[in-house]
Amino acid sequence: MELVKTNELFKSFGAVKAVNDVSINIENGKIYGLLGPNGSGKTTLMRLIAGLFYPSKGSIQVLSENISVNSKAHVAYMPTEAFFYDYMKIKDAEKFFIDFFEDFDVEKFSDLLAKMQLNRKMKITSLSSGMNAKLRVALTMARKADVYLLDEPLNGIDLIARDAIMAAIIGGASEDNAVVISSHLIDIMENVLDDVIFIKEGKVVINENAEDARANYNKSIAELYKEVYA
Amino acid sequence: MFKLLKHEFKKRKSLLLIALIILSTAEILAIYQVTKSNSSPVFGAIINIVMFIGVLLIVFVDVVVQYFNDFKKSQGTLLFLSPNSGYKIVGSKMLFGAAELLAGLSLALLFSWITNSFAVAEGYEGIGPQIQLLKESLNMSVGSANTWWVVAGFLFLIFLQYFASQSIAVTSITLGRTILSKNSYNWFWAVLFFVMVSIVVQTVNGMLVLLIGLEDGIFSNSFSFDSQTETAVNFTKYLILGGIEYLFWIAASFLVSGTLLTKKVDI
Numbered sequence: 001m002e003l004v005k006t007n008e009l010f011k012s013f014g015a016v017k018a019v020n021d022v023s024i025n026i027e028n029g030k031i032y033g034l035l036g037p038n039g040s041g042k043t044t045l046m047r048l049i050a051g052l053f054y055p056s057k058g059s060i061q062v063l064s065e066n067i068s069v070n071s072k073a074h075v076a077y078m079p080t081e082a083f084f085y086d087y088m089k090i091k092d093a094e095k096f097f098i099d100f101f102e103d104f105d106v107e108k109f110s111d112l113l114a115k116m117q118l119n120r121k122m123k124i125t126s127l128s129s130g131m132n133a134k135l136r137v138a139l140t141m142a143r144k145a146d147v148y149l150l151d152e153p154l155n156g157i158d159l160i161a162r163d164a165i166m167a168a169i170i171g172g173a174s175e176d177n178a179v180v181i182s183s184h185l186i187d188i189m190e191n192v193l194d195d196v197i198f199i200k201e202g203k204v205v206i207n208e209n210a211e212d213a214r215a216n217y218n219k220s221i222a223e224l225y226k227e228v229y230a
Numbered sequence: 231m232f233k234l235l236k237h238e239f240k241k242r243k244s245l246l247l248i249a250l251i252i253l254s255t256a257e258i259l260a261i262y263q264v265t266k267s268n269s270s271p272v273f274g275a276i277i278n279i280v281m282f283i284g285v286l287l288i289v290f291v292d293v294v295v296q297y298f299n300d301f302k303k304s305q306g307t308l309l310f311l312s313p314n315s316g317y318k319i320v321g322s323k324m325l326f327g328a329a330e331l332l333a334g335l336s337l338a339l340l341f342s343w344i345t346n347s348f349a350v351a352e353g354y355e356g357i358g359p360q361i362q363l364l365k366e367s368l369n370m371s372v373g374s375a376n377t378w379w380v381v382a383g384f385l386f387l388i389f390l391q392y393f394a395s396q397s398i399a400v401t402s403i404t405l406g407r408t409i410l411s412k413n414s415y416n417w418f419w420a421v422l423f424f425v426m427v428s429i430v431v432q433t434v435n436g437m438l439v440l441l442i443g444l445e446d447g448i449f450s451n452s453f454s455f456d457s458q459t460e461t462a463v464n465f466t467k468y469l470i471l472g473g474i475e476y477l478f479w480i481a482a483s484f485l486v487s488g489t490l491l492t493k494k495v496d497i
Contacts, residue, residue: 050311
C-alpha cells in the first residue's frame with residue numbers, strides 16, 4: 001500500500017533547487033534509507049512530506065490524499081535539531097504530544113523513556129544533545145503513525161545511545177507503517193534498511209530495494225554511497 | 231483551540247509571573263508614595279499611569295516576539311507539526327493577545343483603584359473630583375442618560391483599535407515570512423508592512439469620519455437638548471463605524487495570516 005507518493009516534486013529557495021523533480025513512493029512494511037551528504041535535499045524532502053514546507057511545483061499525497069493539515073496526523077516527523085520550548089520538562093513535551101496527537105501512546109512512551117534512561121521530571125534545556133535526540137526519538141516513535149520520518153536521528157550520538165535509538169526505531173517499525181531514516185552514517189544503518197533512496201543535489205539518483213542495489217552494483221550500500229558521492 | 235490557548239499560556243507562564251511581580255512592586259511603590267508623610271500623591275498617580283502604558287507596550291511586544299520566535303527558532307517546528315490549521319494557530323495567538331491585554335488592563339485598573347483608595351484614606355482628594363468633572367462635561371455634551379454608554383463605547387473602541395494593531399502586527403510578520411522566508415531581514419519587512427498597513431487603517435478611519443459627516447468633530451459646542459441628542463447620535467455613528475472598521479481589520483488579519491500559514495509559509 002502506498003502511504004506517501006510524490007509526483008514531480010520541486011522545491012526552490014530563490015535560485016537554489018533543493019528538491020528537483022522527485023517522484024517516489026513510500027510503502028508500508030518497509031524501512032527506507034534516505035541517503036545523501038549534507039545539503040543534498042534530504043531534510044527539505046522530509047519537511048515537504050511532513051507539511052512544514054510547501055512545494056514549488058508537483059504534488060504530495062499521504063494515504064492517497066493531497067497533503068493538508070490532516071496529513072500531519074498520519075506523519076510523525078522528527079527533525080534533526082532540538083525543537084522544544086525552553087519552559088519544557090519532559091512531562092510538558094509529553095503533554096503537548098498527548099494534547100495534539102491522538103495517536104500518541106503514553107504506555108509506549110513510558111517504556112521508551114525507561115529504555116532511554118530518561119525521566120519525566122528532567123528539564124529539556126539541561127539535557128545533553130544525545131539525551132535530547134533520545135527524547136525526540138521516544139516522542140516520535142510513541143506515536144502510532146502511518147509514516148515516520150526521522151531526520152538524522154544518529155547525528156552526534158555516542159555508541160551506547162545509538163543502540164538505544166536504533167532499537168526504538170526498529171521496535172516501532174511494523175507491517176502497517178513505513179519508516180524513513182535520513183542519514184549519512186551508512187555503516188550503522190545499512191543492515192536495517194529495506195529500500196534505499198540516494199539523493200544528490202535535490203534529485204533522486206538511486207531508488208531501489210537495498211538487496212537489489214547490492215546485487216546490481218555488486219557493492220555494499222556504504223561502498224555505493226562512497227561511489228555516488230565521491 | 232482551547233489546547234492551543236493553554237499552550238500559549240504555558241509558554242508564557244514565567245514571563246507573566248515576572249510581569250505580575252513587577253506590576254505588584256510598582257503598586258507597592260505607588261501606595262508608599264501616597265501614604266508616606268511629606269509626599270505628594272502625584273507620584274503614585276504617575277506610577278499608575280506608567281503602569282497602564284507599560285501593560286499596553288508589554289502585551290504588544292510579547293504577542294509580536296512570541297509569534298516571531300515560532301518562525302525564527304526551531305521550537306516553532308513543534309507547534310507547526312501539530313495537526314492544527316494555520317487559522318487555529320494564528321487565531322489562538324490573536325485571542326491570547328486580546329486576553330492578555332484585557333487581563334493586564336484590568337489589573338492596572340485595579341491597582342489604580344487601590345492607590346486611589348489609599349490616597350482618599352490619607353485625606354487627599356484622589357481621582358474622584360476629576361471623574362466627577364468628566365462626568366459633568368459628558369452630561370452636558372451627550373445628556374446624563376447617555377454618559378455611561380459613551381464612556382463604555384469609547385473604551386471598547388480603544389480596545390478594538392489596540393487589538394486591531396496587534397492583529398495587523400501578527401499579519402505583517404506572516405507576510406514577511408511568506409515573501410522572504412529565508413531572508414534574515416524579514417523582520418525589517420514585517421515592520422515596514424506594519425507601518426504601511428497602519429497608515430492605510432488610519433487613512434480609512436479618517437475617510438469614515440468624513441463619510442458620516444463628522445468633519446467638524448463629534449461634540450457640539452452648544453449644550454441644548456437638541457445638541458446633546460445630536461452629539462449622542464454622532465458618537466453612536468462613530469462608534470458603530472469605527473467598531474466595524476476595526477473588526478474588519480481584525481478579521482482580515484486573521485484570514486490573511488491563517489490562509490498564508492495553511493498554504494504558503496515554510497517552517
